[in-house]
Amino acid sequence: xxxxxxxxxxxxxxxxxxxxxxxxxxxxxxxxxxxxxxxxxxxxxxxxxxxxxxxxxxxxxxxxxxxxxxxxxxxxxxxxxxxxxxxxxxxxxxxxxxxxxxxxxxxxxxxxxx
Amino acid sequence: xxxxxxxxxxxxxxxxxxxxxxxxxxxxxxxxxxxxxxxxxxxxxxxxxxxxxxxxxxxxxxxxxxxxxxxxxxxxxxxxxxxxxxxxxxxxxxxxxxxxxxxxxxxxxxxxxxxxxxxxxxxxxxxxxxxxxxxxxxxxxxxxxxxxxxxxxxxxxxxxxxxxxxxxxxxxxxxxxxxxxxxxxxxxxxxxxxxxxxxxxxxxxxxxxxxxxxxxxxxxxxxxxxxxxxxxxxxxxxxxxxxxxxxxxxxxxxxxxxxxxxxxxxxxxxxxxxxxxxxxxxxxxxxxxxxxxxxxxxxxxxxxxxxxxxxxxxxxxxxxxxxxxxxxxxxxxxxxxxxxxxxxxxxxxxxxxxxxxxxxxxxxxxxxxxxxxxxxxxxxxxxxxxxxxxxxxxxxxxxxxxxxxxxxxxxxxxxxxxxxxxxxxxxxxxxxxxxxxxxxxxxxxxxxxxxxxxxxxxxxxxxxxxxxxxxxxxxxxxxxxxxxxxxxxxxxxxxxxxxxxxxx
Numbered sequence: 001x002x003x004x005x006x007x008x009x010x011x012x013x014x015x016x017x018x019x020x021x022x023x024x025x026x027x028x029x030x031x032x033x034x035x036x037x038x039x040x041x042x043x044x045x046x047x048x049x050x051x052x053x054x055x056x057x058x059x060x061x062x063x064x065x066x067x068x069x070x071x072x073x074x075x076x077x078x079x080x081x082x083x084x085x086x087x088x089x090x091x092x093x094x095x096x097x098x099x100x101x102x103x104x105x106x107x108x109x110x111x112x113x114x
Numbered sequence: 115x116x117x118x119x120x121x122x123x124x125x126x127x128x129x130x131x132x133x134x135x136x137x138x139x140x141x142x143x144x145x146x147x148x149x150x151x152x153x154x155x156x157x158x159x160x161x162x163x164x165x166x167x168x169x170x171x172x173x174x175x176x177x178x179x180x181x182x183x184x185x186x187x188x189x190x191x192x193x194x195x196x197x198x199x200x201x202x203x204x205x206x207x208x209x210x211x212x213x214x215x216x217x218x219x220x221x222x223x224x225x226x227x228x229x230x231x232x233x234x235x236x237x238x239x240x241x242x243x244x245x246x247x248x249x250x251x252x253x254x255x256x257x258x259x260x261x262x263x264x265x266x267x268x269x270x271x272x273x274x275x276x277x278x279x280x281x282x283x284x285x286x287x288x289x290x291x292x293x294x295x296x297x298x299x300x301x302x303x304x305x306x307x308x309x310x311x312x313x314x315x316x317x318x319x320x321x322x323x324x325x326x327x328x329x330x331x332x333x334x335x336x337x338x339x340x341x342x343x344x345x346x347x348x349x350x351x352x353x354x355x356x357x358x359x360x361x362x363x364x365x366x367x368x369x370x371x372x373x374x375x376x377x378x379x380x381x382x383x384x385x386x387x388x389x390x391x392x393x394x395x396x397x398x399x400x401x402x403x404x405x406x407x408x409x410x411x412x413x414x415x416x417x418x419x420x421x422x423x424x425x426x427x428x429x430x431x432x433x434x435x436x437x438x439x440x441x442x443x444x445x446x447x448x449x450x451x452x453x454x455x456x457x458x459x460x461x462x463x464x465x466x467x468x469x470x471x472x473x474x475x476x477x478x479x480x481x482x483x484x485x486x487x488x489x490x491x492x493x494x495x496x497x498x499x500x501x502x503x504x505x506x507x508x509x510x511x512x513x514x515x516x517x518x519x520x521x522x523x524x525x526x527x528x529x530x531x532x533x534x535x536x537x538x539x540x541x542x543x544x545x546x547x548x549x550x551x552x553x554x555x556x557x558x559x560x561x562x563x564x565x566x567x568x569x570x571x572x573x574x575x576x577x578x579x580x581x582x583x584x585x586x587x588x589x590x591x592x593x594x595x596x597x598x599x600x601x602x603x604x605x606x607x608x609x610x611x612x613x614x615x616x617x618x
Contacts, residue, residue, distance in 0.1 A: 011293070018286065024278070031285055038293050045300045072299070075248050079292060082255045086285050089262060093278045100271045111272050112279070112351040 003044055010037035023104045024094050028087065035083045039076050046072035117171035119159060120190045123200060123239040126152055131232035138225045145228050149211050152232070156239075157208040160200040163192065165604060170194075172245070185306040191245035194608025195383075199242040199375050201605075202463050205589075206366045206470045207235050209582045213474050214359040216576035217481060221357065227267060234260035234363065238371045247295045247305045254291065254339075254372055258284050261368055264360045265352045276351035283338060283348045290335035297328035311384045329391065332380055340373020342432065343402035346425050350409075353424065354417035354486075358477020361417060365424040366470035370462055374431055382613050387439035396436025400542055403429025407549045411556075416476045416486045419557065420469065423512065426546060427465045433539060434458035434527040438613070441534050450534045455610045457526035460596055463605075464519040467593060468511040471586040475505035478583065479561060482573045488557065493566025498575060502562045504583040509558055511590045513551035519593040526597075 014037060017030030046069035054070040094104075101109050130152040137144035171192040178187025192200075211231070218227050237257025244250050262284065266277035299305055301324060302313040319325060334345075341349035349369070353361050381391055406426030413419040438454035441447055478501045479494065480486050495502045511518035514525075524547055531540035595601045 015286075018282070027282055031282060031289075034286065034289050038289055038296065041293070042296050045296060071305070072296075075296075075299075078248070078252060082252065085255075085259055086281070086288075089259065090278070090281045090285065093262075093266065093274060093281060096266075096269065096274045097278055100274055109275055112275055112355075 004041065007037055007041045007044060010040070013037075022106050024097060024106060024109075025104060027106070028090050028094060031090070032083070032087060035079075035086075039079060039083075042072045042076045042079070046070070115169055115171045116173060117192060118173055119163060120171065120173045120192050120243055121175060122159060123156065123204075123243060124190075124236055126156060127232040127236035127239065131229045131236065134228045134232070135225050145225050146215055149215070149228050149231075153204070153208045153211040153235075156204045156235070160197070160204040164197050164201045185304070185309055188249045189245040189306070190243045191308075192243060194610075194612040195375075195378065196242045198459065198463070198605070198609035199371060200239065202466045203235070203238050203242070203367050203371065206363065206466050207231075209586055210359040210362050210366075210470065210474070213362075213477070213579050213582040214357075216578050217359055217477055218357065220481070221267060227264070227357075230260045230264050230267075231360075231363075233257075234264065234368070238367060241371050242375055245307050247298065247307060247310065249305075250376070251288070251291055251295055254376075255288055257368065257372060258288065258339075261352075261360075261364060265356045265364075267357055267360065268355070270355075272351075273355040276348075276355035280348045280352040283345075287335045287338035287345075290331050290338070294328045294332035294335060297324065297331065301325055301328065307379070307384050311386075314385060325385075326390075329381070329385060333377075333391070333394065336373055336376050336380070337398060340369050340377070340428055340432070341402075341425050342373075342398040342429070343405045343425065344398075346402065346406075349425060350413075350418050350421040353421035353473075354415060358417075358473055358480065361421075361477070362470040362473040365421065365473055366466040369424065369428060370431075370466060374428065374435070374462060377432070378435060378613060382435075382439060382442075387442045389440065389443040392436050392439035392443050394436075396433050396440060396536075396539065399429045399432030399434075399436050400539055401429070402426065403433060403546050404542060407546050407553065410553050411549065414488050416479065416488055416557065416561070417473065419488075419553065420472050420476060423550065423553070424465075424469055426550065427461070427469065427512065430524065430527055430543065430546075431458050431462050431465070433543070434461065434530065437527075437531055437534050437536055437539065440536075447534055450530055451614055452610055453526065453533065454530040455613045456602070456606055457523055457530050459606050459609050460526060461520075461523035463596075464511065464523045464590075464593060467586055467589050468508040468518075468520060471504060471508040471583060471590065472512065474579070474583050474586065475501050475508065478575050478579055481579070482575055483567070483570065488560040491561045491567070492564040493562070495562040496566065497572050500580045500584060501575060504587040505562070506558065507587040507590045509554040513554045514547045515551075517594060518590055519596070520590075522594055522597045 011034055014030045014033030018027060021027050048066045048068050051066040051068040054067050098104060130148050134145045134148050173190045174187060176187060218224050234257050237253050240253030241250060244253060262277055262281045265280055266273050301319050302310050304310055338345040353364050356364060402425050406422050406429055410419050410422035413422055434454050434457045438451050441450050511520040514521040528540045528543045596605060
């Protein structure tokens with residue numbers, strides 16, 4: 001249970017960073033921290049203490065041998081690929097923003113009023 | 115029943131997206147032909163699939179069929195609701211594609227626009243067809259990534275800023291969704307939506323407070339995607355910065371599919387409707403309906419005004435949904451349930467047509483005059499009569515003037531609210547309708563009537579843009595026919611039945 005709580009604290013840390021930072025690069029880093037915390041939680045869900053990798057071996061696996069759940073692992077792999085796309089695009093956009101406005105401070109990037 | 119047609123809704127746009135840059139190396143016109151052909155085929159396929167007799171069809175890509183009723187792999191499910199959403203998506207995408215051909219000549223890098231357009235379409239079709247929770251997340255990301263890039267397509271200062279804002283908020287929403295899906299997998303040990311609902315219904319999950327926790331995270335993610343009022347900050351910027359055909363797709367389809375459709379699917383089909391969730395959804399809907407229209411009154415930028423109205427009109431749909439869920443949960447007045455969901459579905463398809471059309475007319479005004487500020491327009495009626503007719507039809511539809519479709523759907527929602535005993539929400543719906551009318555009278559008055567412009571040369575709008583706008587204006591009138599039971603039985607009732615049946 002401690003691991004799950006630590007994971008949730010990491011999630012909240014990322015969220016806090018996202019809300020208070022003014023630098024757009026720091027915002028991107030905070031978003032990545034939130035991502036990582038969710039990936040960790042997915043891995044934790046599938047993990048069984050003392051379990052072995054879910055691979056089909058040639059020799060017989062002993063009875064009652066715990067095997068970790070492979071589905072969250074595939075989910076995390078897919079989510080990491082999506083996160084790669086997210087990060088690369090958001091950083092490309094940050095570079096463009098810097099070229100247009102000459103600053104990383106979101107308080108000075110305020111042409112739109114929401 | 116097996117139906118392999120379903121996979122084409124995902125496969126064809128993906129194929130088109132990646133074949134366009136290749137074909138364009140050899141022949142310059144290839145992109146236009148592929149765009150028209152593929153969007154026409156998808157439009158016809160979606161129309162055929164809706165008119166076919168209503169029964170649930172499915173397709174298992176890769177041939178992973180269930181073993182002993184345990185689902186393996188990812189299934190595409192085409193039930194009434196999915197087919198209804200497919201019709202909305204592919205109809206508007208077809209008309210936006212026609213419109214985009216001349217419009218996108220204002221920009222450089224046209225072939226990338228076509229690629230992104232089809233990626234967005236593939237993602238949206240995937241979201242409504244999939245029967246798997248994690249696959250839903252993946253397709254949402256495909257559609258969202260394409261939308262982020264399309265918003266920044268003009269690479270001007272404001273567009274990059276809007277896209278960055280959209281990406282941070284939208285990315286956080288996706289992560290909330292992923293967190294909710296992870297919690298749900300933890301509780302139920304399955305990702306198949308039908309299977310999750312069976313597990314939850316049979317009370318195989320002991321810890322209901324953790325399910326509620328997961329539900330709240332899912333709702334937060336979806337509410338950000340559908341821009342309900344406390345979470346709306348990205349929408350007016352993103353929708354007003356995008357190129358006009360993209361704004362039409364974003365407002366007409368994307369917020370419906372990524373927002374409202376996912377709410378309907380998750381909170382009615384997967385989870386059983388409960389009083390608490392229905393109240394949260396109806397209150398969010400009511401707040402966005404009222405605050406959206408109040409924000410719209412003060413807007414002078416035409417596309418920003420339309421974007422605020424999108425928030426307000428989606429509020430109507432969510433309020434209708436929330437009332438329906440509340441009536442199901444309380445178990446009183448079961449005959450009102452069908453009426454509320456009919457109103458919500460009807461308003462959703464109407465909104466996609468008239469809001470799409472309004473953004474297209476805004477694009478046409480921008481194309482000929484080069485500005486979107488209502489204070490610097492006037493007397494456009496004599497220069498662009500076709501645009502004026504189309505815009506008038508759409509404005510009357512959104513304001514709820516009788517012969518147009520918007521009146522019937524708003525009326526259905528308000529009548530359902532009264533019959534369900536929610537008098538305050540019904541009164542709010544009527545009040546918002548009146549303010550909407552005022553706001554669109556302002557738009558018509560400043561843009562098309564009044565003092566004519568002087569000293570500005572107006573560009574003629576191309577034929578294809580006019581064709582697409584007039585076709586959508588005719589649809590605005592024709593869709594009033596949905597109020598007749600015979601027509602409704604074909605288009606709306608299968609979708610409504612899916613929402614009602616799940617609770618039996």
